[in-house]
Amino acid sequence: MIRVKNLVKYYGKRLAVNNISFNVEKGEIVGFLGPNAAGKTTTMRILTGFLAPTRGEAWIAGNSLQTSSIEARKHIGYFAEAVPLYTDMTVRSYLDFWARLRGLDKHTTKKRINEVIETLVLDEYADTLLGKLSKGYRQRVGVGQAIIHEPDVLIMDEPTVGIDPIQVAMTRQLIKRLGEKCTILLSTHILPEVSMTCERVIIINNGKIIAEDKIDNLSSMVGNARRIRLEVQGPSDDITKNLRQIKGVINVKMQDDRHHIVEYPANQDLRSKITEAVVKGGWTLLSMESVELSLEDVFLKLTTDEDGKE
Amino acid sequence: MAYIIVCIFLVLSGVFFSIMTSAFKDATSISGFLQWGSLILILMAAVITMRLIAEERKLGTLELLLTSPVRDSALVIGKFLGSLALLAIMVICTFLYPILLEVYGDPDVGSIISGYLGLFLLGMTCLSIGLFASTLSANQIVAAVVAGGILFGLWFISLAASYLPEGIANIVNYLSLSYYFTDFLSGIIDTRAIIYYISVTVLFLFLAIRSIENSRWN
Numbered sequence: 001m002i003r004v005k006n007l008v009k010y011y012g013k014r015l016a017v018n019n020i021s022f023n024v025e026k027g028e029i030v031g032f033l034g035p036n037a038a039g040k041t042t043t044m045r046i047l048t049g050f051l052a053p054t055r056g057e058a059w060i061a062g063n064s065l066q067t068s069s070i071e072a073r074k075h076i077g078y079f080a081e082a083v084p085l086y087t088d089m090t091v092r093s094y095l096d097f098w099a100r101l102r103g104l105d106k107h108t109t110k111k112r113i114n115e116v117i118e119t120l121v122l123d124e125y126a127d128t129l130l131g132k133l134s135k136g137y138r139q140r141v142g143v144g145q146a147i148i149h150e151p152d153v154l155i156m157d158e159p160t161v162g163i164d165p166i167q168v169a170m171t172r173q174l175i176k177r178l179g180e181k182c183t184i185l186l187s188t189h190i191l192p193e194v195s196m197t198c199e200r201v202i203i204i205n206n207g208k209i210i211a212e213d214k215i216d217n218l219s220s221m222v223g224n225a226r227r228i229r230l231e232v233q234g235p236s237d238d239i240t241k242n243l244r245q246i247k248g249v250i251n252v253k254m255q256d257d258r259h260h261i262v263e264y265p266a267n268q269d270l271r272s273k274i275t276e277a278v279v280k281g282g283w284t285l286l287s288m289e290s291v292e293l294s295l296e297d298v299f300l301k302l303t304t305d306e307d308g309k310e
Numbered sequence: 311m312a313y314i315i316v317c318i319f320l321v322l323s324g325v326f327f328s329i330m331t332s333a334f335k336d337a338t339s340i341s342g343f344l345q346w347g348s349l350i351l352i353l354m355a356a357v358i359t360m361r362l363i364a365e366e367r368k369l370g371t372l373e374l375l376l377t378s379p380v381r382d383s384a385l386v387i388g389k390f391l392g393s394l395a396l397l398a399i400m401v402i403c404t405f406l407y408p409i410l411l412e413v414y415g416d417p418d419v420g421s422i423i424s425g426y427l428g429l430f431l432l433g434m435t436c437l438s439i440g441l442f443a444s445t446l447s448a449n450q451i452v453a454a455v456v457a458g459g460i461l462f463g464l465w466f467i468s469l470a471a472s473y474l475p476e477g478i479a480n481i482v483n484y485l486s487l488s489y490y491f492t493d494f495l496s497g498i499i500d501t502r503a504i505i506y507y508i509s510v511t512v513l514f515l516f517l518a519i520r521s522i523e524n525s526r527w528n
Contacts, residue, residue, distance in 0.1 A: 011528055048377040052526045073379040084370030101378050145374070 001026045001153055001183040002047065007056035009042050009207075016042045018207035019056070026152075029179040031198035032187035035303060039207040040187040041081055044157050047185070048078045060153055074103075077151035077182075081158045083142035087131030091122055091141055094130055095148055102149040116144040119174065136163045143171070147178065154178060156186040160193050172197050191296050205303045225250060227291040228271060230260045234283030242281050246273050261291065311361075312396055315354055319400050322350050327407045340407055340417070341495040344425045347404070348491060351397075351433050352465060356457035358396060359440030360450045362389045363522070367448035376526070386519045390441055397433045401426065421497035428494025431507040432487060436461055438514040445521040461487070 002024035009017040017039045024030045034040050045051040047058055049069050058065045063072035086094060095116060099109040117126050120140040125133060130141060139159070146154060159175070160168045175184060175197050188194060194201050195215055203211040232239050236254060243252045243262055248270055251263040264270045271288070278285045323343060330342025366372040375385060411417040443457035444450075468486035471479040483489045487510075490503035 045373075050373050050377050050526065051528060070379050070381060073377060076377065078374065078377050080370065080373050082370045082373070084372075084374055086369065086371060098374070098378070101375075101380060103379070 001028075001061055002185060003059040004043070004047070005057050007043065007046060007058060008054045009039075009046060009051065010054045016207055017046070017053070020204070020207070020209050021056075022202055022209060022212060024183055024185050026183050027179070028200060029175065029184045029186070029198050031194035031201040032185060032204065033189070033191070033194050033201055033299065034187075034204035035189055038204045040204060041157055043204075044078075044155050044185070044187060048076055048155055049073050075152045077146035077149065077154045079142055079146040079154070079156040079159055081161075083138050085130040085138060085141060087129065089130055090127050091117070091130065091133075091144075092126050094141060095144055098145045099148045104149055112148050112150070116148055120144050121170070136167050139163050139167070139171075143174070150181075152182055154182050154184045154186075156184065158188055159186055160188065160190060168193075191299060203299060203302055210302050211298070225263050226266050226269075228262045228264075228274065228288060229255065229291045230262065230274065230278070230288050231258055231286040232260060232278055232283050233286055234281065236260070239278070239281065239283060242277050243274065246270060246277055248273075312358075315358060316396070316400050316403070319350060319354050320403055323347050323404050323407075326350075327404075331411075340411065340422055340425055343404075343407055344429055344495055348429060348432055348488075349465075351429065352436050352461045352487075353458070354400070355397075355433060355436030355440045356443070356454045356461060358393050359437055359444050359457060360454035361444065362393065362441055363444040363518075364447055364450045364453040368450075376522075382522045383519050386441065386445075386515055386522065390438060390515060393437045393441065394434060397430070397437060401430055401433065418497065421495070424494045424497050424499045427499065428491050428503070431494075431504065432491055435487065435507045435511045435514075438511040438518070439464075442514040442518040442521065445518045445525075 004023070005021050007017050007020050008015075020039070020043065032040050032043070042051065046053050047060065047065065049065050049072065052066075060072040061075040063069075063075070065072050086097070089097065092113060095113045096109060099112055104112060117123055120143060122137070122140055122144065125137055130138065133141070139162075143156075143159065146156065156175075160171050163171070172193065175186065178184060179197075186193075186198070198215060200214050201212070202209055230243075236257065239260060240252050240254070243249060243260060246262075248268050249262055249264050251261075253261050255261050262270075262274060275285060275288070323346075326346035327340070327343040330346070333342075363372070366375060376382070408417055408422045411422075439460050440453075440457040443460065444453040446456060447453050464485065464487045466486075466488070468483050468489045471482045471486075471489075474482060484506075490500070490506050493500050493503055
């Protein structure tokens with residue numbers, strides 16, 4: 001549904017997007033992950049037709065944004081990071097404006113507006129001026145504008161930034177529900193969002209894609225290390241020191257003030273040695289479990305590796 | 311905002327109409343009013359159009375407009391037609407003056423009709439220039455100032471004509487907004503003038519469309 005090939009974008013001399021290519025198949029929910037200024041918003045703006053790339057091509061539902069931009073845009077619903085609104089319109093009139101601009105007829109417009117207001121719980125504020133709404137409600141209206149015409153492709157730029165946890169949860173559920181019918185590409189720098197809503201993730205940094213895989217396979221992206229989380233009763237500094245002394249251990253660090261994380265190469269199994277070290281120190285081992293690398297770790301590792309290499 | 315603009319325009323026009331008519335004791339034409347009215351119109355055009363695109367840029371809604379399945383040309387022309395409708399309302403409201411003249415005097419209908427045609431064409435051209443200026447910045451004041459600059463430049467350029475040698479003076483006159491307007495006041499409907507105003511309008515609408523397209527390439 002979304003195809004990007006060798007996309008390059010220069011802002012004057014600055015290279016924002018450096019030759020990226022990726023696909024999003026129909027029905028997928030893909031997360032576009034990266035730190036600030038990684039090139040996420042630029043890529044999304046190119047995909048929605050707001051910006052033209054310096055080189056490369058992009059297609060939405062088979063329509064090239066270079067040659068049949070209008071046709072491509074018909075398939076897209078876009079949630080922009082800034083959530084732009086006409087402050088002197090009401091929620092209802094705003095949704096009505098975009099519905100009509102998208103070509104919905106009068107009857108469908110009315111139906112969709114009511115559906116969207118219901119889905120996003122905007123009933124209370126349906127006739128309030130947008131200028132008077134809080135950020136959370138503005139964001140909901142922004143989402144409403146993106147979905148009012150029931151697009152095949154939904155492109156969302158940072159949909160859960162700056163809103164309260166209840167609304168974050170609501171947005172997440174909404175995205176999952178929408179994902180059953182549309183193809184969704186969402187960008188974020190909030191890692192839990194991606195692991196909770198997306199099936200696949202594309203990690204971008206400095207304009208380049210540095211990793212791309214299903215969520216479950218992420219750990220394998222970052223080389224061969226096993227991690228064990230221990231809960232040990234005893235003085236944490238001493239425990240850390242002892243664990244570090246085990247032959248083969250790569251790293252030991254604290255996770256909150258009760259757990260230790262021990263990292264060692266995948267081709268060994270140091271669990272018995274770890275248990276021995278704990279017992280020898282005279283401490284009690286309360287729990288021990290394998291830990292997959294979290295998305296955060298993967299992300300940090302990939303982005304710092306990337307910098308390190310350069 | 312539109313209401314305020316229309317009101318101010320009508321108040322000023324009314325003032326000028328009454329001054330010109332009573333000062334010259336001339337109940338046959340509205341040319342006095344039209345001469346001043348045209349200047350007010352130029353000013354109003356800059357004000358009406360300054361927010362058209364500039365505000366979309368500032369609010370960020372231009373991003374949504376340009377990503378919806380609407381051509382840039384449709385966007386520009388749509389905005390233009392909207393402002394044209396406002397112009398039409400303002401001008402139609404001033405029909406009161408010739409009606410008053412008809413009641414109390416014996417106005418020259420021909421020159422009134424041509425005068426209004428000229429006013430409308432002039433207004434249309436000014437709106438297209440203002441719309442173009444609005445595409446250049448996210449700041450409405452900048453848009454208004456640029457529009458004002460171009461408009462007044464083109465209006466008063468004919469003043470320079472009297473100081474210039476004949477060949478160049480002619481060229482300067484042909485570019486001037488005011489040069490073509492004076493004929494309308496005397497009852498002359500010159501096709502050259504109509505073509506001029508329409509061409510300039512189309513030119514600036516085209517430039518406005520290009521300007522928006524250009525912002526995609528950043």
